[in-house]
Amino acid sequence: MPSSTTRFFAALFVGLLSSSLTTAQSYDTAHNATSLLGTWSSGSGSVLTGPGFANPVNFTFNYPPTTGISYSFTTETLSDGSDGYFEEAQYRFQGNGSRPTCIIGIVQWQHGTYTLNTDGSITLNPFAADGRQQVQDMCAAKSNVIQQFNQTTLFANWNIYQDTTKGYKLQLYRFDGAPLSPMYQVSTTPNMLPTELLTNTTVNTVIITNASSRRDTSILPMLGVAGTAMLMGLVAVL
Ligand SMILES: *[C@@H]1O[C@H](CO)[C@@H](O)[C@H](O)[C@H]1NC(C)=O
Numbered sequence: 001m002p003s004s005t006t007r008f009f010a011a012l013f014v015g016l017l018s019s020s021l022t023t024a025q026s027y028d029t030a031h032n033a034t035s036l037l038g039t040w041s042s043g044s045g046s047v048l049t050g051p052g053f054a055n056p057v058n059f060t061f062n063y064p065p066t067t068g069i070s071y072s073f074t075t076e077t078l079s080d081g082s083d084g085y086f087e088e089a090q091y092r093f094q095g096n097g098s099r100p101t102c103i104i105g106i107v108q109w110q111h112g113t114y115t116l117n118t119d120g121s122i123t124l125n126p127f128a129a130d131g132r133q134q135v136q137d138m139c140a141a142k143s144n145v146i147q148q149f150n151q152t153t154l155f156a157n158w159n160i161y162q163d164t165t166k167g168y169k170l171q172l173y174r175f176d177g178a179p180l181s182p183m184y185q186v187s188t189t190p191n192m193l194p195t196e197l198l199t200n201t202t203v204n205t206v207i208i209t210n211a212s213s214r215r216d217t218s219i220l221p222m223l224g225v226a227g228t229a230m231l232m233g234l235v236a237v238l
């Protein structure tokens with residue numbers, strides 16, 4: 001017969017155990033109401049992965065009417081140990097404290113494979129050649145420069161909740177724990193470009209999509225020295 005003291009310590013131990021477990025991520029139905037499978041989009045849902053956003057083959061973007069982020073995930077387990085494929089689309093504005101009226105607009109697109117890590121984090125491993133990024137400085141001439149973009153991404157944590165009015169809601173957290181904009185499931189079928197390497201772009205390629213726009217060199221300072229040299233090379237060729 002266990003004494004009340006033993007029972008007390010047993011209860012305390014169980015309590016400590018469960019509180020230490022809840023600090024690690026638990027993927028019970030309250031935190032993972034459905035699987036990641038499908039397409040997720042923030043805000044008004046105008047930013048969506050798939051063919052309408054970016055075309056890495058000819059280095060083009062279609063700008064959505066409003067900013068936002070979108071992710072798609074497949075769920076099959078791949079031969080390399082990844083959990084499946086992802087696609088990422090982002091259109092965001094970035095302020096600049098020293099030039100408050102000069103907002104920078106950034107569009108980014110990547111795809112590749114992802115892994116659900118045992119600590120509850122997610123790693124995105126892009127197909128390095130296919131990622132694309134365009135940066136538009138509102139205070140500079142309109143830029144037609146699109147760069148290759150390859151950014152391995154760690155989400156420290158994730159949750160899927162069921163919102164009573166808007167349905168399934170995916171919350172991703174950046175590597176430092178900061179939450180991204182919540183995204184709602186817009187489709188249970190992932191809306192993605194083909195989940196394979198689509199281009200054979202040389203690393204750090206910078207493309208000017210309209211060679212006649214020479215004034216676009218105003219974006220040069222943002223590309224860094226290597227990008228500038230690349231761009232100069234291209235301009236010289238064109
Ligand atoms: C999340 O929930 C879905 C649906 O219940 C399930 O298929 C998936 O394995 C869960 N994921 C984790 C990491 O528990």
Ligand SMILES: *[C@@H]1O[C@H](CO)[C@@H](O)[C@H](O)[C@H]1NC(C)=O
Pocket residue numbers: 055058060
């Ligand atoms: C890029 O490719 C897409 C899809 O094939 C096409 O709709 C678009 O017009 C192309 N853009 C340019 C500038 O070539």
Ligand SMILES: *[C@@H]1O[C@H](CO)[C@@H](O)[C@H](O)[C@H]1NC(C)=O
Pocket residue numbers: 095096097098099104
């Ligand atoms: C902000 O503007 C200043 C002055 O033009 C520039 O030097 C700086 O790099 C900008 N910062 C960002 C984050 O764009």
Ligand SMILES: *[C@@H]1O[C@H](CO)[C@@H](O)[C@H](O)[C@H]1NC(C)=O
Pocket residue numbers: 128129150151152203
């Ligand atoms: C892409 O980024 C990853 C991680 O930053 C890096 O290890 C890899 O070498 C990069 N690939 C290319 C082709 O630049």
Ligand SMILES: *[C@@H]1O[C@H](CO)[C@@H](O)[C@H](O)[C@H]1NC(C)=O
Pocket residue numbers: 200
């Ligand atoms: C990519 O380009 C390299 C170098 O030109 C070539 O060796 C390779 O076969 C190409 N790969 C694809 C998938 O086209």
Ligand SMILES: *[C@@H]1O[C@H](CO)[C@@H](O)[C@H](O)[C@H]1NC(C)=O
Pocket residue numbers: 210211212213
């Ligand atoms: C390229 O720029 C010229 C001059 O700014 C413009 O008339 C033309 O429509 C542009 N072409 C494309 C494909 O953007």
